[in-house]
Amino acid sequence: MLIGELSRRTAVSTRLLRYYEEQGLITSRRLPNGYRDFPEDAPETVARIRGLLSAGLSTEVIRDLLPCAEGTAPNLEACPSVIGALRAEAEGMQRRIEALSRSREAVLRYIAEARPAAEDPAPAPGRPEAASAGRA
DNA sequence: ATTCTTACA
């Protein structure tokens, strides 16, 4: 199916769909006119990708584990090697959580020991304005 | 009307 249909059926923008392909998460063939032609089961693959992405996995690990996982969300069948990779990911996350916790405690410590200053310093002059920081 | 690539915000 064409990218437009896949986009409608998955509610994922064509932009993102092309990005997923670029990252090796999904594949497609090319029609004579150059248009991408996705497999009929592409919608399911995209759903699986979204779930894995929501779990905080990188496109890199998803790429390696995708070909060996059937089903979606919480109920997916995975090969032993995939389970091992996920276990390693979880451990890596745990280490990051611990490192972040130490950082947070360090920051909290600064607050606790900080003594009330008189005034805030004057704003730094002329620098490239950092626009909106909010990321969706 | 749709998709494609490239590139900037």
Next chain:
DNA sequence: TGTAAGCA
């Protein structure tokens, strides 16, 4: 990621 440009 969105969006715009210039094609096919």
